[in-house]
Each structure stands twice: as C-alpha cells, then as structure tokens.
Amino acid sequence: MNKTIKVPPILIKIGRKEDLVKLQQLGQVYFGMFEGYRTQEKEDIDLDQTDFYRRDSLEGLERRFSGSGSIRFKSKDQKDVTINIPEMKLNLFQNKYSHLYCLYAIPNVIDDTYKIDSKMLKFGESALIITKPLEFLERLIGKMESNYDMDHVSYYDNCPMFDGKYEIFQKQKTFEYQNEFRIAANLIEDNSVFIGDITDISILLDSQSLLELEYKIQS
Incomplete structure (x- = not known):
C-alpha cells in the first residue's frame, strides 16, 4: 500500500467486554469476513438488533x-x-480483500458540542478507546503478513438510480453515524492478527460512558 491517510486523533472499538479484553490484553485484532457485512434486510433473515445496525446489504458494491x-x-x-x-x-460485488476490521473514528476537526450517536451503543456494552491511534496502526501493520489497505469510510446518498463504482471504503449514508475507519486485508490462515498487549495505549470502559465524555481537540 502506498498512500497517505489522515490518522484520527482517537479510535474506538465497541463490542462485547470479553472480546475487548482480548484486544487490550492479548492484542487480538479480530477481522470479520467481508461477506459477513453484506446481508439482506433485517426482516428477511433472523438478525439480532446489533447485526442490523452493523451490516450494510450493499457492502463492497x-x-x-x-x-x-x-x-x-x-x-x-x-x-x-x-x-x-x-x-x-x-x-455486482467484487473486491480484492477478504477481511475487514472496523473502528469508530473521532473526526480530526470537532468542537465541544460533538457527541457520539447513541445508536453506536447497539454494537456492545463496552468500548476500548485507542488513545494513540498511530501507534496502534503501526503495531498492527508490523504484524500483517498479507496485503492490506486502510482509510476513513465516506458515505454516499441512498439514491435508487446509480451507474458507477462504490469502493470498499464507501457505505450508504444511512450508516454515516458510524464514522468508520476500516482496515481491509487478505488473511489466509486465521481471522486474527496478534499485536501484543495494548494496555499502554488504550482505556476500557462501558460504552454508555461514550455519551457522557467531553470531546475537544486542541487546535
């Protein structure tokens, strides 16, 4: 990969506490299969509410x-x-990456009125705040043994008429509240990449606390 991206000031992973403890203490970065992010609408299959909010039926289109x-x-x-x-x-779905790792990204420019959408709490009861995103990404890159790419997700209007190309870093505007930063990779032997203990660059808390935090980025 040869490109320059703007690293978010804060990255957040929201999920089940047991999974986030593994991420923090073992450095287990678990990638989901790309196919898992494409589903039919909630009423078509038996999805729980968390999956409904997480998934996009046009993922990777x-x-x-x-x-x-x-x-x-x-x-x-x-x-x-x-x-x-x-x-x-x-x-038509066609992408060169088989796995995705998705995080919530605090924008680079915000003011003291910034709030995380409460719909994010549907992803899990706990949240791991990555306090040094660049360090986290460098540790992850150092352990990657396959092709990868990473970037902020941009969101397009949900228009019914479209003739064009949707990239792997694009999603429907319905999901814009997720402020997603994603890492795409091809993992062959395992869905996880282990980067070691990241307690030094992360804070584990209840996801409900995200709604109460004050966000301010110094200019």
Missing part, C-alpha cells in the same frame, strides 16, 4: 444498475401496446 420505465409500440394490427418495465437491479 462496485457497480449497481437500476431503473424503471415503459416501452410503447404498435402491434401488427396497429394497436398501441405499452409494456411497463419494473425496477431492475443488478448488483
């Missing part, structure tokens, strides 16, 4: 075509014939 209309023509007996064309969709 590279091209989406859709449209509707009608065709009008004259039959052999000169009668007008109209054929209505329903909305048609063709979703």
Whole structure:
C-alpha cells in the first residue's frame, strides 16, 4: 500500500467486554469476513438488533444498475401496446480483500458540542478507546503478513438510480453515524492478527460512558 491517510486523533472499538479484553490484553485484532457485512434486510433473515445496525446489504458494491420505465409500440394490427418495465437491479460485488476490521473514528476537526450517536451503543456494552491511534496502526501493520489497505469510510446518498463504482471504503449514508475507519486485508490462515498487549495505549470502559465524555481537540 502506498498512500497517505489522515490518522484520527482517537479510535474506538465497541463490542462485547470479553472480546475487548482480548484486544487490550492479548492484542487480538479480530477481522470479520467481508461477506459477513453484506446481508439482506433485517426482516428477511433472523438478525439480532446489533447485526442490523452493523451490516450494510450493499457492502463492497462496485457497480449497481437500476431503473424503471415503459416501452410503447404498435402491434401488427396497429394497436398501441405499452409494456411497463419494473425496477431492475443488478448488483455486482467484487473486491480484492477478504477481511475487514472496523473502528469508530473521532473526526480530526470537532468542537465541544460533538457527541457520539447513541445508536453506536447497539454494537456492545463496552468500548476500548485507542488513545494513540498511530501507534496502534503501526503495531498492527508490523504484524500483517498479507496485503492490506486502510482509510476513513465516506458515505454516499441512498439514491435508487446509480451507474458507477462504490469502493470498499464507501457505505450508504444511512450508516454515516458510524464514522468508520476500516482496515481491509487478505488473511489466509486465521481471522486474527496478534499485536501484543495494548494496555499502554488504550482505556476500557462501558460504552454508555461514550455519551457522557467531553470531546475537544486542541487546535
């Protein structure tokens, strides 16, 4: 990977306490399978509320075509014939990375009115605040044995008509409250990368506390 990204001042992982203890004390960075982030809508399959908030049915979409209309023509007996064309969709998914690791990123520019959306609490009862994101990412990169990429996620409008390319670092605007920073990789033997104890650069607390913290980045 050869690009420059702006590292967030704070990264946060929200989840189950037992998983975050493993992350903090063992340095177990668990990557989810890319396929796991694409699902049908909540009513189509039996998902719990956490999965519903976490997942995007268009995750990793590279091209989406859709449209509707009608065709009008004259039959052999000169009668007008109209054929209505329903909305048609063709979703093509293709990405070179098989695994994702997702974190909440405090923006680089905020004021003292900044608040984390309460919907983030649906991801788990605990939160691990990464106080030195650059150090965390450098430790992770040092242990990566496969191709990887990382960046802030940008969010696009949920428009029904689209003919273009959605990148791996793009999601529907519905998920904008997640302020996501993600790391994409190809992991072959294991879904986890172990980077060692990160107690020195992290703080574990109840996720509810995120709504009560005061955020202010010095200029």
